Amino acid sequence: MFYEPKKGSPFKIDPFKSLVFPRPIGWISSISKNGIANLAPYSYFNSIADEPPQVMFCSNGSTAQNKYKDSLSNILSTKEFVVNFATSTTRKQMNTTSKNFKSYEDEFNFARIKKKKSKLVKAPSVKDSPVNLECKLLKTIKLKSNSKKISTMIVGEVIGIFINNKFIKNNRVDSVSMRYIARMGYSEYTTVYSKFSLKRK
Numbered sequence: 001m002f003y004e005p006k007k008g009s010p011f012k013i014d015p016f017k018s019l020v021f022p023r024p025i026g027w028i029s030s031i032s033k034n035g036i037a038n039l040a041p042y043s044y045f046n047s048i049a050d051e052p053p054q055v056m057f058c059s060n061g062s063t064a065q066n067k068y069k070d071s072l073s074n075i076l077s078t079k080e081f082v083v084n085f086a087t088s089t090t091r092k093q094m095n096t097t098s099k100n101f102k103s104y105e106d107e108f109n110f111a112r113i114k115k116k117k118s119k120l121v122k123a124p125s126v127k128d129s130p131v132n133l134e135c136k137l138l139k140t141i142k143l144k145s146n147s148k149k150i151s152t153m154i155v156g157e158v159i160g161i162f163i164n165n166k167f168i169k170n171n172r173v174d175s176v177s178m179r180y181i182a183r184m185g186y187s188e189y190t191t192v193y194s195k196f197s198l199k200r201k
């Protein structure tokens, strides 16, 4: 099968999001100018450089009330955010935080997620995340959009890194034991349970 997306897909549900997988989930926390915390999952997310460490995520679309999704609005006004990671244990809470809450509603409360004070930014961190990446906004990039949807890439510099000591063994990160979850397509997810090594040539 071959198709050109601009001519439409031969499937009932466009499979594009099921073809690039697994996609890591950045569970993005931010805070509004008025001090309302926000938390939402973004799977158009990744780390993109390491000197200095940088991450990106993409906000596609708007909310019923606002031009931008709350995470993007908050980050544009406060210039900071935290990347947290959902695990097998917090997967249902992660899903709850994807609901279209009002901007004055704090997803941490609705999904019963414990906050932790971040060290370098005002946005709170997710306490039960094995890792928290505290970020400063570097730039936003407007992406091409065929529809009225606004697509924006948010690029941040990671200025503070928390790793729960439980996941540090022999001076290395024990990634598998963190049980990160990642997004496949449709409503499917995967959990990282195994790994193998390949020495780089």
Ligand SMILES: Cc1cc2nc3c(=O)[nH]c(=O)nc-3n(C[C@H](O)[C@H](O)[C@H](O)COP(=O)(O)O)c2cc1C
Binding pocket: 025, 038, 039, 040, 041, 042, 043, 044, 045, 058, 059, 060, 061, 063, 068, 069, 070, 071, 072, 094, 095, 097, 098, 099, 100, 101, 183
């Ligand atoms: C696993 C998962 C991944 C998601 N990834 C994205 C994404 O990459 N970009 C996006 O715009 N929305 C994504 N969403 C939807 C947002 O989480 C949802 O629109 C949320 O309400 C946005 O919250 P906010 O307005 O507080 O930022 C995803 C939802 C789920 C469940």
